Every structure is written in structure tokens, then in C-alpha cells.
Amino acid sequence: MRHLISIIIVVLVLSAAIFAIAGLHGRISRKPPLEIFSDMDRQPKLRPQKPFDMFANGVSSQLPPEGTIARSTPIQTASGEVYSFEDSPVNTGKISGTTNFVETNPLRIDAAMLARGRERFDIYCAPCHGKLGDGNGITKKIGDMPAVANLHDKRIIEMADGEIFNTITHGKGLMGAYGPLIQTQDRWAVIAYLRALQLSQLGTSNDLPAAQQAAYK
Template sequence: MKSALLQQQTKFLIAALSLAILAGCYRGQPSSKPPIHLNPNMDTQEKYKPMGESKFYEDHLDMRTPPEGTVARGELRADKILYEGKNPDGSLVLTNPLPVSTALLKTGQERFNIYCSPCHGGAGDGKGIMTKYRYPVPPTNLHDQRLIDSPDGHFFDVITHGIRNMPLYAHQIPVETRWAIVAYVRALQLSQNASLADVPKDVQAQLGKK
């Protein structure tokens, strides 16, 4: 008698539970209540969040500073030439440490047009759109003889640290891309100061006709 009642109760419980589960699965029904969460495991775990508070550490900060003298993986930046554009003796490197290829120039062109052309102009002549707005000083013409004669490291340095009234672009432009831009600036300089002899022979003939 007792077991029959228990059996009935169990059946009822199973039926009620499956109904609840099915109801939980039913989507598309707007509700102000939070959805039924059958298996909350990792979603609601205790965890540290950036800028959060910690009850464990004495300074109550979630975010820890790295122990002194440690370097994050990939952040050693021992290559002074690549990361600073400087030789070990501190002088600016004369030439781009990255091998100049069409792909590098294409990247440089794209990034120059994004980051530099608003001020320096698409041709690098300093006549970008910002000259129509107020800015303390006009952007430098990148075809100035002084800049043609400057080492590649100078351009890298200017992009990395800014110069006088020009802001720095180290945060927006990764190191390799900065060098790509330097290569493209050199191409721009050549484009404005080239002679017919710089052009491949077959193209020379075409240009001569014009």
C-alpha cells in the first residue's frame, strides 16, 4: 500500500520535473524573470575581473603587477634596432631592418593613408585635410631635403614618440607596421623626386610618349 503511494508520488514528481524542464527549454517567450539555468557550473563561478576588488590580497586589487625583473612572453624587445630604430651605440639606424617587399610597401601604403595622410596628405606633401582646420603648426612636407637625408630610424622614432606638435602613434601602430610606413614614406619621397632613369626600361618608352 505504502509503496504504491510512493510509486504514484514518484511518477508525479517526474512528470512535474519534466514539465519544468520543458518549460525551461521553451524559448521565444518574453519574460522579466531570469531564464532557468539547469547547469550553472562555470557561468557563476567566483573569478577575478579586471579592475575588480580582491578580498585575498592586502592591497585589495585583483590585478597584480608582474614580479620585478620578469618579462611577459614575447615582450622582451631585446632587438633595439627593430623596437627603437637605434643602433647599440644609440645612433639612429640608417636603413629599415625589415626586408622591403611589395607586401611591406602595400601595408605601409594602407597604414600611411589611414594614420598619416589626414595631416601629411596622400602624397606626403603636408597638405592633408587637417590643414583646413585649426592646428598649431602645419604638418611637415615629407619631401623636404632634410627629411630625404634623414635616416630611416628618424621616421620610426617620430612615429613612435611623436615630435614637437605631432602626437605619437606607438599605441595605434604595431612595430612592424611602423617600419612598413617608413618604407612607404621612402617610396613617396622617391615618387616625387624620380628621374626617367629610375623607371624600368619598358615603362620609360610609354612615359616618353606622353
């Protein structure tokens, strides 16, 4: 009997407490709400551009890391052209402000770049196009991809460098996009190496230094 009474008292007290808290739910009040779980509504964080004395400049916002370029910032190249980062031929393969492809590689080509291009080509392009670029990669041999472009086709030899850049970046037809896998500068290096590959099939004895030409005439 004593047990029963204490159970009833506990139940009554608990229900009174629940009504006292939850019963007011929905009423308008000027007091801050009762918070059991705060859901991180309030947290010690910094808002942008607010005074904050723990940083040397006294403000919560810090300068971006060195070398950061806003996408719309005009940049001047070594050759004096000015364009925004996102409109630069290096990033788009197109002449700034137009949709026309650039004819030639906008980066300076040297031996190191060609070596890098060869390495990237052998990794990313050779499986399909073959190390020679003739379209006879391993995927053709195992019958995985029947019609891979021969990069020595007249059409591709005559294609603007910018269009090849576009094909590598976004893919074309059966070929997937390699932009996400190959860094921008490396894509141009691959193109420079591809041009060397093409030249290796197109060269004649006239391309040799004069002193050596006689030996091949």
C-alpha cells in the same frame, strides 16, 4: 514592567558579549584571532613553483605561452646579428648598443609590406601630412594645425629611417606619439611606403627600365 526587565537583561547580555569579544582586543594571544570578516586573508590559490598535481608537470607554475621572448634574451637575426629583444633595431630604430639611428629599414621590404604601409599611412598620417605626404592634410585645410611638416623636404628625405621610426613612435614637437597606435612592424611598413612616396616625386626617366626610357627622353 516585565518588558523593562527583559530589555535590561538583553542589554546586559549583549554588553557582556561585546566586552567578552572586544574587551580582549589588543591582548597578546597565541590563539588565532577571531575573524568575523576574513578579508580574503586565506584563499585557495596557487603560489609559484609549488607542487600541484592537477597540472601535468606537477607544479603550480606553467610554461609561458609558445613564442614568448624574455625582453633581455639574446636573439639572433636571419643575418646573423645577435642582440637582446629590447635592444633590437626593429624595436628602437637604433643600432644595437648605441644611440645612433639605423640608416635603413631593418625589415625586408616587399609588395605586401608596402601595401600595408600605404594603408596605415592613409589612416594615421594622411589626416595631417596629406595622402601625398606634402603636409596638406585635412587638418591644415580646416585650420586645425597650421605647420605640418612636408615629408618631401630635403631634410626628411635625407633623414635616417631610424629617426623617422623614432618620430612616429614618440612624436616630435606638435606631432603626437603614434607608437601606441601603430604596431612596430607597421611603423616600418609606413616608413617603407613613405620612401616610395618620396621617390614618386624624385624619380627621373633614368629610373625606368632601359626599354622604356626612350619613350620619355
